[in-house]
Amino acid sequence: MKNSPKYQALLVFLLSLNFGIVFFDRQALNALMPFVQPELGLTGTQVGLLAAGLSFSWAIAAFFVGRLSDSMGKRKILLVIATVAFSLCSFLSGIATSFLFLFAARLLMGVAEGGVMPISHAMVASEVNPERRGLAQGVAQNLGSNLLGSFAAPVVLVAFAQMFSWREAFYLAAIPGLISAALIWFMLEEPQMPAKEPAPKKTMGQTVTDFLAETGKALAVRNMWISVVVGVLMVGHFVTTWAFMPLFLVQQRGMDETSMSWLMGSLGIAAAIYSIVVSGLSDKIGRKPVMVFLPFLSVVGPLGVLLLDPAGFAGTGLFGLSNYALVLVPIFFIGWMVNGIFPIFMATIPSESFKPIHHATVLGLAMGSCEVLGGVFGPIVAGWINDGFGADSFLYLLMGLAVVSGFVSMGLRETAPAALRRKGITPEFA
Incomplete structure (x- = not known):
């Protein structure tokens, strides 16, 4: 039955699986870079540009597909289309013969993947009990993405x-994406959208103006702009780690590819655990304590x-x-606890700060900003400083x-409802 605990669990499971497959495709190039880079003769800057290009197109899609799903009220069908599209883009990466070819394939993949998470989080926000x-949202964003994208991708694809x-x-x-699209199509129902007042038709210029105005209003909310700033920094941290750490471990630390794949895969196991532990802990003790402490620990x-x-x-x-x-596995395992805060600043805090009718829009803004600034400029800057100052320079950037x-x-x-109620405060948008 729709909105029953059983259906809510099914919804979260399938959305988590689907986003895991998104990250399996996204992380594929990072895990395979020690094989790809020598064959295509890529420089450090080009390695950074490949990660940045996907982040950029992902961000643009996150902005506009999230808003499109709000206006159309057709979240399931858009999610299925995006899932099929990004799966097909993976084939293009496999036939790439040059940097430009591979760069174009990653741009297209970002366009297809960018709208998946805003739509998924909006579905969770509307279908799952606030408590x-x-x-x-932590499970939907982090569990599948880390088990499949961060663990299975390096281990399976390198082998x-x-x-x-x-x-x-x-x-x-x-x-896997084609299979996931079929499961979502046949097993999930279209979420019921909140009622909206009829709106007059608008020109493209008016639509863009309204979008910019809504963005400005959203960023005027304190928690929103803090979530965006932290998101920019931490997505830059995440993308840079995955873009350069595998190469650094193999080429500069002399680690064999198999050991590298399992070490990087340990990040996936850690983040999968923390997706439950950290997000669940934030429901109990509050969002702010974990948001403050864990970035320092990640150093x-x-x-x-x-x-x-x-x-x-x-x-x-x-x-x-x-x-x-x-030796590095337990160190990575501890530091990567920070991955548990990603759904908190990308989804939970924004969705607890705005009315439900605006959820996909503000979630697209949060995720899009993180990707277009952190995901784009982080690896580009890291690649540039690596080429100019040494292959270990990106490590200092990560710590900063x-x-x-x-x-x-x-x-x-x-914003956590339980933490606010302990203080006698009624959550505004629970």
């Missing part, structure tokens, strides 16, 4: 590339890579993985982004 909203080639690995990455990951000399951990250990990788995020989050106003 479980933080946990539900597949070693057996065949990186091109065949991209073909493999395209298949331990890049600091560990920077300070630990692989020469001191020669040889192999458990499962045949390098000892250096095994994290520290600034923690300080900015101190300005947040609490």
Whole structure:
């Protein structure tokens, strides 16, 4: 039955699975970069541009597809179309023969993938009980994306590339999305949209003007602009980590590809756990405490890579993985707890700060801003400083982004319903 606990669980599960497949496709290039970069002769700046290009088109799509779903009231069909489209784009990445070809394929993939999360979060916000909203949005955004995108992608695709080639690995990455689209189409219902007053038809210019006006009003809300600023910094941190860490570990730290894939995959396991633990914890103790503390904690990951000399951990250990990788696993596991706050600043806080009718629009604004600024400029800057100042320069950038995020989050106003009620405050938009 629609809106029953069982249906809500099914909804969150399928949306989490679908976004996991989105990230499986998105992370494919990062995991396969040690194979792709030598064959296509890519520079550090070009590696950054590939990550940035997808982030840019993803951001534009997040802005406008979220708004389109609000105005059309057809969220399920748009989600299915986007899922089929990004799956087909993975085939294009596999046949790329040059930087420009691959860059164009990633741009198209970003366009297809960008609207998936704003629509998904809007569906969760309208269908799931407010008391479980933080946990539900955390699972929808982080559980599948980390198990499939951050864990399965490097482990499975690197192994597949070693057996065949990186091109065949991209073909493999395209298949799950088609299956997910079918599951969503047949098993989920179209969410019921809040009633709207009839609006007069508007020209394209008026529509753009209204969109900019709504954006300005949204950013005037304190929690919204803080969420956007922290999102820009932390998405830059996330995209830069995945764009450059695999290459750095293999080419500069001498780690074999298999050990690298499992080490990077450990980030997925960590983030999958934290998607439940951190989001659920924020439902209990509040959004602000976790938003402030965890960015500071994330410094331990890049600091560990920077300070630990692989020469001191020669040889192999458990499962045949390098000892250096095994030492870094717990360090990465602790630092990556910060991934648990992503659905909080991208979705939970914005959705608790605005009326439901505006959810997809403000979520698209939050996610789009994070991607277009953090996801685009983060890896470009990292690639540029790596080319100019050394391959380890991006590690200092990661630490700087994290520290600034923690300080900015101190300005947040609490929105968690349970935390507010303990203070005798009634949530405004619960």
